[in-house]
Amino acid sequence: xxxxxxxxxxxxxxxxxxxxxxxxxxxxxxxxxxxxxxxxxxxxxxxxxxxxxxxxxxxxxxxxxxxxxxxxxxxxxxxxxxxxxxxxxxxxxxxxxxxxxxxxxxxxxx
Amino acid sequence: xxxxxxxxxxxxxxxxxxxxxxxxxxxxxxxxxxxxxxxxxxxxxxxxxxxxxxxxxxxxxxxxxxxxxxxxxxxxxxxxxxxxxxxxxxxxxxxxxxxxxxxxxxxxxxxxxxxxxxxxxxx
Numbered sequence: 001x002x003x004x005x006x007x008x009x010x011x012x013x014x015x016x017x018x019x020x021x022x023x024x025x026x027x028x029x030x031x032x033x034x035x036x037x038x039x040x041x042x043x044x045x046x047x048x049x050x051x052x053x054x055x056x057x058x059x060x061x062x063x064x065x066x067x068x069x070x071x072x073x074x075x076x077x078x079x080x081x082x083x084x085x086x087x088x089x090x091x092x093x094x095x096x097x098x099x100x101x102x103x104x105x106x107x108x109x110x
Numbered sequence: 111x112x113x114x115x116x117x118x119x120x121x122x123x124x125x126x127x128x129x130x131x132x133x134x135x136x137x138x139x140x141x142x143x144x145x146x147x148x149x150x151x152x153x154x155x156x157x158x159x160x161x162x163x164x165x166x167x168x169x170x171x172x173x174x175x176x177x178x179x180x181x182x183x184x185x186x187x188x189x190x191x192x193x194x195x196x197x198x199x200x201x202x203x204x205x206x207x208x209x210x211x212x213x214x215x216x217x218x219x220x221x222x223x224x225x226x227x228x229x230x231x232x233x
Binding site (some may be wrong): 002021033035037039044045046047050053054057086088090092096097098099100101102103104 | 117145147154155156157161169170171172205209210211213217218220221223225226
């Protein structure tokens with residue numbers, strides 16, 4: 001299983017706010033930056049959040065990231081049908097001396 | 111403009127060797143880490159390792175140490191991922207990506223991925 005733990009699925013209706021959690025440990029989330037990616041079918045991952053809560057240029061402010069202790073969250077407000085995708089969290093792990101990903105969360109827009 | 115362009119799809123037999131490439135342009139190739147990420151069919155993302163073309167050796171995830179080799183050629187701004195003996199379980203999409211190790215990437219370089227190289231290993 002993955003070093004970072006995400007729920008396998010999440011859902012919401014258009015306009016709603018949904019959050020996706022990512023749980024880790026002191027060696028990863030607890031002491032390093034967290035990143036969030038969105039992956040649409042058949043495409044490369046797209047970075048949504050970097051360094052815990054920063055948005056790359058072009059990413060809507062509907063997407064936000066937060067971190068507390070050894071957990072992090074991605075929030076999506078004003079949910080839209082095009083947000084239906086897989087979402088992954090990622091962080092550096094000091095014990096493994098490498099990056100680790102969460103197992104991914106499939107978001108369904110009902 | 112920053113670009114990472116990967117080599118094309120490959121179909122190989124078990125036991126064969128393979129080297130796939132990631133050609134970088136639009137920035138100083140020797141200044142930033144490049145990582146490789148695996149995605150097996152229908153599965154999640156796995157970080158394999160990374161290299162600093164400016165001089166440090168490659169660093170590997172424990173899961174991939176000894177299984178692959180990451181290298182770079184500064185003269186042609188290209189990073190590589192290679193296998194000496196492929197297995198069917200190496201069938202996957204492989205992505206190269208600029209790595210924000212230590213928060214080193216400037217904001218305008220924070221999200222650049224190659225288009226992916228599909229490797230299929232089948233007898």
